[in-house]
Amino acid sequence: MKKQTLAIDTPYQHPDAYGALSMPVYHCAAYEFDNAEEMADAFCGRSDMPDYSRVTNPTVTYFERKVAALAEAAEAVAFSSGMAAISNTLFCLASQGRTILTSRHLFGNTFALIGGTMLRFGVRPKLCDLTDIEAVENAIDDTTCCIFMEIITNPQMEIADIRALADVAHRHNIPLVADTTTIPFTQFSAKALGVDIEVVSSTKYISGGATSIGGVVIDYGTHPNFGKRMRQEMLMNLGAYMSPHVAYMQTVGLETLDARYRVQADNALTVAKAIKDIPGIQRVRYPGLADDPYHDIARRQFGETSGAMLTIDIASKEACYKFIDNLRLIRRATNLFDNRSLAIHPASTIFGNFNERQREKMDILDTTIRLSIGLEAAEDIIEDIKGGLKY
Template identity: 65%
Template sequence: MKKQTQAIHLAYKRPDAYNALSFPVYNAVAYEFPDAQMMSDAFCGRIDAPDYSRVENPTVTNFERRVEALTGAVHVTAVNSGMAAISNAILTLAAKGKNIVTSKHLFGNTFSLLAFTLHRFGVDARLVDLTNLDEVREAVDDKTCALFFEIITNPQMEVADIGGLAEITKSHHVPLVADTTTIPFTQFSAKDLGVDIEVVSSTKYVSGGATSLGGLIIDYGNFPRFTKTMAGESLFNFGAYMTPQVAFLQTIGLETLDARYRVQSSNALELAKRLEKLPQIKRVNYVGLEDNPYHELARKQFGKAAGAMVCIDLESQEACFSMLNKLKVIHRATNLFDNRTLAIHPASTIFGLFPPKARQDMDVLDTTIRLSVGLEDVDDLFEDIRQALEK
């Protein structure tokens, strides 16, 4: 089956008692067993049966299995947020004295986790230019526990050569960990590009319009120790497992993901093209535009569509605030890939607590507005931005 069909029609692990078309929400915490031996087997992983909903729940398992089918993963773990996915994956790989090779071009809290939080536990973050493969080669050594990157950075919109990174990590037997939130996993194969572990904020495209917080750790099985530790230690000890209510909502969102993405990415491209013609906008940063420096690489890796995140630069921070304050259709809000179009000034919000020098080093500009393009008619979105700039 094609991916869109798989997302809707994957068979349930066990038949539902009432043949419900939508898998039910199991609001149960514990599960009874017919005898002590089966209880022991379930708790020790000798049989596939839920024992306690902090580590396994039928509704969450159904959601995980659908993602496994769509990605070709060996195992998928659903957790409570995108940051939970990143932190749980990294903590499963990291140890005192190890290092993580990554970039300054990361989402604010991801950067803070890798550069500051983990540093307190003896894990070093080596910040390099991931578009410079020679620099990456110099940074990776026998103490490197992971190379972590975002496939399209937020908000810099940088794209690294995933195949080139994979060649380096495989030569050192180092896991390549990719945050693929900006392009849905239904649109391209991270596995085929050489990614070992994929982390996703399912709050974004997957949830179906910002219905719920969630995250996914998608494991392609290239590092058996990671697979075993995630299933037998991290899931039990960190307590970040997704709730059944969220899994139910995100399973429904998964069914419409492909259809929504086609509209959102198409809207983003058309809006980006129109915004280039407005004199008040100094730069439109979108990898779907043919003159974008990462356009060809992004097209090769992710396909024709380039996502629904567009960044624009105005003359100053004051100009950005003025435009944001005058928007009537587009919402002033954080999050990405809602059904609604959202606008935010990253430097004063997501990166607002970083010192000016740090923001400068991370290429987070005071002149940038980030747009998450939704499902509205693109004519209305363009007119809203035009009127906000002209007044």
């Protein structure tokens, strides 16, 4: 079946007693077994029966199986947030004395996790320009446990060569971990590009309009024992499993993901083209634009669409604040890929707790505004941007 069909018609793991068309929400903590042997099999992973909702729940399992089917993956594991998906993945792969090879061009909390929190546990970051494949090759040593990347960096809009990074990683027997939140797995295949482990903030496109917070780790089964350790250690010991109600809402969101994404991506390209020459806008960054420095690699890796995030640069931080304050349709809010269009000033919010020198090294500019383009009419979004510039 095509992905859009799979998103709607993936069968339940067990038939529903009442023939419900939507997977019921199993709001329960524990499950009764017929006998002691059946209980032991469930707890030790020898059956697919749920044992305890901190680690397995039928509603969450159905969401995970649907994601795995859409991504053509060995397994998917659902978490309480995108950051939980990232942190559990990295704690699963790393240990004291190991290093994570990554870029300075990361989402603020991801950078803080790798460069701060994990450092306290003896795991060090090694920062490298991931667009320089030779530099990446030279940066790997015996301590490197993985390469971690974002497929379109937030908010720098940088795109590295995923296939080349995967080849380097695999030559050194380490996994490539990719945060693919900016382009949904219904649009492109991370597996085909060599990604071993995919992490996604399902809060974004998947949730269906910012209804809930969640994250997913998609395991392609190419790194030994990752899936087993994730289930038997990370979920059991760290307790960040997705809740059943969130899984229900995000399962419903998956059904319309492809349709919503295509409208948002089309809107983003229309908006980017329309505003790139407006007086007052110094630069528009969107890989769908033919003159964007990452346009060719975006087309090669992601196909005909380039996501629904773009950035604009205007005169100053003060001008950015005035622009945001002047908006009437676009919401002043964090998050990405809501049904509504959103605007934020990354330097003073997402990266507000980094000092000026740190932001400079991360290429976070005071002049940048990040826009997440929603499902409104593109013409109305464009008019609101024009209105925002009247200060």
